[in-house]
């Protein structure tokens with residue numbers, strides 16, 4: 001298949017809260033377009049886009065999935081995005097490479113936390129948006145209620161383009177008020193050609209056609225004039241104005257149907273083709289100076305059949321299999337060997353991908369999520385995916401000793417596929433820390449590591465990276481002297497230590513006068529001090545925020561050595577430290593929690609018991625965002641508590657803010673615990 005022109009492409013990310021039927025809808029769209037011969041289901045694990053073992057087991061999407069369908073001579077690239085916040089990094093990748101976001105809402109639940117979160121992101125990116133109210137066959141589903149919520153909570157410019165005929169189990173079809181026609185449900189078979197609107201729907205259809213026109217003409221002056229003069233508006237010109245308005249993000253069409261019965265997909269495909277802009281219309285083909293071809297890798301994944309696969313979007317030019325592209329990050333040249341059309345896990349080889357298209361390539365060596373590939377190395381901005389910061393951390397240790405390197409390599413590999421998964425060694429505590437978006441996120445990663453790389457890992461709560469510092473100035477003298485036969489040892493120094501403003505850093509000031517310690521030995525004192533500072537006396541934590549002045553000392557012409565001065569420096573520091581009013585510092589995190597209004601009291605109460613300082617609350621559309629500062633030690637296992645306090649409807653994010661002194665009563669406990677640990681370790 002030759003490349004599609006940029007005007008004939010539609011790139012759409014299917015997004016929304018978990019469990020609203022996104023994967024089922026993608027399945028139905030592929031089925032309706034004739035890409036697959038049967039309608040797969042979540043229950044049977046037979047959908048195109050949830051193909052991974054983990055996805056079958058959990059019955060939910062975990063990785064984004066790339067599919068495509070041809071409709072009205074256009075290629076529609078559909079990216080199925082997981083709705084669970086654990087995997088929101090996938091949504092960030094997908095939203096970066098599309099011209100449209102298709103929001104799927106449950107007709108029962110309406111607008112949910114995940115809908116609102118993703119809506120905000122799409123808004124930041126200036127993405128055209130379309131809504132599909134799904135599950136209208138379920139009990140208590142109500143299209144008009146969901147539409148009202150969308151208008152109230154997402155945007156007042158949400159406007160219905162499709163209407164349900166009947167409701168719940170008596171839903172029989174939908175009306176398309178853009179084309180003024182209907183589709184009657186063939187119950188699971190492919191939807192056929194449009195039919196006239198049933199009489200009982202005529203009034204409602206006319207009412208909503210007018211609402212749609214009111215909304216659309218407002219965005220187009222010429223059309224507005226015609227409309228006000230009472231002229232009949234043609235379907236073509238209305239559709240044209242609608243697409244303009246969608247492109248500019250001033251109108252959001254709302255469609256509806258039932259994914260699992262393939263109801264509403266014919267009209268939805270029409271809407272995607274006619275209402276969502278192509279890369280050409282959106283102006284999203286780039287022109288990087290000096291380069292002919294540019295492709296952005298938005299997802300790397302390890303495919304069980306084809307090995308490593310990279311999904312890319314062609315930013316400009318044409319990507320062909322014989323091409324060698326250079327990775328702007330690594331400067332490595334990569335041959336684009338096997339280009340693939342991806343249909344979930346199935347792929348067939350492709351000849352080329354044109355500008356604006358989305359494709360896959362197998363067997364690149366070092367390319368990973370977020371990389372830019374160019375036909376020649378020229379300066380170019382690499383698109384930012386804008387991954388969220390991981391919020392949960394665990395210490396990981398291999399189940400069998402000696403597997404440390406293998407585990408680290410496997411987890412690092414997974415982190416290349418999904419940058420919201422991060423493996424870092426904490427130099428302070430010596431632990432390997434695996435961070436992710438949630439406990440489930442980390443657990444899924446470990447299952448994959450086990451299956452794919454055969455490594456077995458245990459999780460523990462991480463140690464809090466405490467620091468120590470001083471609050472007062474103090475002075476100490478130390479002399480290290482040994483004279484037992486042969487050459488002796490002699491080092492002697494006096495230091496003054498004092499706090500540095502802000503508890504950060506370390507300074508060593510040489511104030512020796514008259515050469516009482518020879519120049520050559522002074523750096524050894526510095527070295528000795530720094531060694532002593534690596535493990536403070538309170539909790540064995542590194543010491544920070546100290547200025548050390550070397551003020552006096554003496555030496556011996558024969559016995560003095562660097563070693564002796566280093567030891568003297570360490571001894572002096574330890575003594576001075578004990579007298580300088582040492583205190584413990586702990587990391588403070590900035591926390592943002594979004595919860596349903598009715599849970600605010602309970603969540604705030606819980607935060608107070610965690611020594612949190614509340615900063616503010618922002619209510620919006622039934623949900624409140626609480627901002628607070630909380631010590632890291634109090635929030636290590638927050639996810640479980642939040643889930644139980646909010647019935648699973650809460651969401652949070654946090655990042656490191658600064659270090660602060662640990663309150664006295666808490667510090668005593670931490671210090672006592674460290675002492676106990678040291679004793680047990682010592683006893684072994």
Ligand SMILES: Nc1nc2c(ncn2[C@@H]2O[C@H](COP(=O)(O)OP(=O)(O)O)[C@@H](O)[C@H]2O)c(=O)[nH]1
Nearest residue numbers: 018019020021022023024042134135258259260
């Ligand atoms: N009754 C009904 N169930 C649906 C519909 N769409 C999806 N489901 C079911 O809802 C559950 C979640 O669907 P899924 O496609 O995995 O949702 P996703 O998390 O948004 O991808 C599955 O059990 C589906 O079979 C629908 O339109 N009607």
Ligand SMILES: [Mg+2]
Nearest residue numbers: 022023060061
């Ligand atoms: Mg899904």
